[in-house]
Amino acid sequence: MTPAQHDAIEVIIAKRGGAALTDSQIDWVIDAYTRGVVADEQMSALAMAILLNGMTRPEIARWTAAMIASGERMAFDGLPLPTADKHSTGGVGDKITLPLAPLVAACGVAVPQLSGRGLGHTGGTLDKLESIPGWRATLSNDEMFAQLRDVGAVICAAGDGLAPADKKLYALRDVTGTVEAIPLIASSIMSKKIAEGTGSLVLDVKVGTGAFMKTLADAQELARTMVDLGTDAGVTTVALLTDMSTPLGLTAGNAIEVAESVEVLAGGGPADVVELTLALAREMLRGAGREHVDPADVLASGKAMDVWNAMIRAQGGDPVAALPVARESHVVAAPSSGVLTGLDAMAVGLAAWRLGAGRARKEDPVQAGAGVVWHARPGDTVTAGQPLLTLLTDDESRFERALASLDGGYDIAPTGTAFEPTPLLLDRIG
Numbered sequence: 001m002t003p004a005q006h007d008a009i010e011v012i013i014a015k016r017g018g019a020a021l022t023d024s025q026i027d028w029v030i031d032a033y034t035r036g037v038v039a040d041e042q043m044s045a046l047a048m049a050i051l052l053n054g055m056t057r058p059e060i061a062r063w064t065a066a067m068i069a070s071g072e073r074m075a076f077d078g079l080p081l082p083t084a085d086k087h088s089t090g091g092v093g094d095k096i097t098l099p100l101a102p103l104v105a106a107c108g109v110a111v112p113q114l115s116g117r118g119l120g121h122t123g124g125t126l127d128k129l130e131s132i133p134g135w136r137a138t139l140s141n142d143e144m145f146a147q148l149r150d151v152g153a154v155i156c157a158a159g160d161g162l163a164p165a166d167k168k169l170y171a172l173r174d175v176t177g178t179v180e181a182i183p184l185i186a187s188s189i190m191s192k193k194i195a196e197g198t199g200s201l202v203l204d205v206k207v208g209t210g211a212f213m214k215t216l217a218d219a220q221e222l223a224r225t226m227v228d229l230g231t232d233a234g235v236t237t238v239a240l241l242t243d244m245s246t247p248l249g250l251t252a253g254n255a256i257e258v259a260e261s262v263e264v265l266a267g268g269g270p271a272d273v274v275e276l277t278l279a280l281a282r283e284m285l286r287g288a289g290r291e292h293v294d295p296a297d298v299l300a301s302g303k304a305m306d307v308w309n310a311m312i313r314a315q316g317g318d319p320v321a322a323l324p325v326a327r328e329s330h331v332v333a334a335p336s337s338g339v340l341t342g343l344d345a346m347a348v349g350l351a352a353w354r355l356g357a358g359r360a361r362k363e364d365p366v367q368a369g370a371g372v373v374w375h376a377r378p379g380d381t382v383t384a385g386q387p388l389l390t391l392l393t394d395d396e397s398r399f400e401r402a403l404a405s406l407d408g409g410y411d412i413a414p415t416g417t418a419f420e421p422t423p424l425l426l427d428r429i430g
């Protein structure tokens with residue numbers, strides 16, 4: 001059915017005045033924006049009005065439905081296995097999808113994981129995987145289905161047909177200061193996840209300096225909004241709220257995060273990465289009705305590594321090939337002895353980005369070997385002069401700005417100072 005006619009100025013003025021938009025206004029504006037009838041400058045004004053004045057729950061639900069209707073819907077009904085997916089709202093050193101997808105598949109649940117690229121200081125799963133020689137991110141729907149059936153897990157780029165309204169709107173928000181609006185983040189994420197057709201969904205909502213949501217209260221509101229949208233659409237949805245004031249693991253970059261993920265699959269890796277991978281795996285298994293399987297046992301058995309190897313090979317990659325290494329490195333030594341009491345996720349994320357691990361514009365290439373390795377985590381004792389961080393890049397001129405972003409990004413307190421770690425898992429909603 002063709003949406004009723006409205007005009008962009010009427011819709012902008014309504015939201016600017018604090019009114020709730022009608023279903024018909026929402027359907028029209030999303031459809032007209034996707035077709036290019038509503039101009040980018042009009043949609044940016046509307047996005048800013050939404051950021052400033054908010055949206056009611058019914059408006060958010062309708063906005064999400066209109067974004068889903070802007071494109072195709074996928075379905076995995078023909079698969080013999082239940083499906084589960086997870087989505088992170090974005091963080092620093094967040095490589096969890098890499099060990100998680102093959103682990104959950106090894107537990108008997110199919111994982112159709114449509115992922116994105118990094119933008120700004122947050123990393124992107126596809127950029128990380130593209131550092132594996134030969135690996136390709138783009139699959140047809142038929143290839144995706146076949147890989148899910150044969151291997152159990154697929155991590156790939158969302159096709160152009162999935163929620164095209166979100167693709168346009170997300171790019172616009174990124175350059176108009178309108179990313180951090182809860183209604184717009186919730187509808188952006190959930191339109192893609194509902195259109196993707198997963199049976200169950202686990203959301204990893206990040207909280208802290210390195211996340212879009214800086215406070216627990218904002219993260220709880222975002223999580224609640226997304227869980228409601230998923231549940232209303234028939235997708236079993238739960239959210240874990242997890243700390244992003246400290247970056248995850250010991251690496252932020254592309255190839256170096258792949259290497260750390262492979263360590264986890266081999267039974268090692270940093271304790272926080274293992275803890276979060278297992279916590280999210282348990283939630284995904286519960287959502288898919290497989291709560292009797294213990295992912296820790298499956299991880300220890302090596303079966304998740306087998307799925308990883310098969311998953312990488314199925315997409316043209318060589319899982320045993322050497323990963324790219326940055327040409328230049330620079331070590332930051334601990335300036336004093338004592339206890340590392342803080343390592344700021346935003347500072348590390350910005351440094352990795354400036355070293356070339358991320359991009360400033362969507363079209364920019366990323367460096368596979370670039371990033372930051374930290375040699376101590378908050379709570380560890382450090383000695384003056386020991387390596388604290390290693391900065392990696394192909395381009396020496398990048399060190400100066402990366403070092404500037406790390407200025408004030410870590411704290412060392414005198415030896416013996418009591419240290420209270422922030423828990424990784426902060427809340428569960430769903």
Ligand code: URA
Nearest residue numbers: 089090184185188189
């Ligand atoms: N991830 C998305 O896909 N959309 C947002 O708006 C924020 C994070």
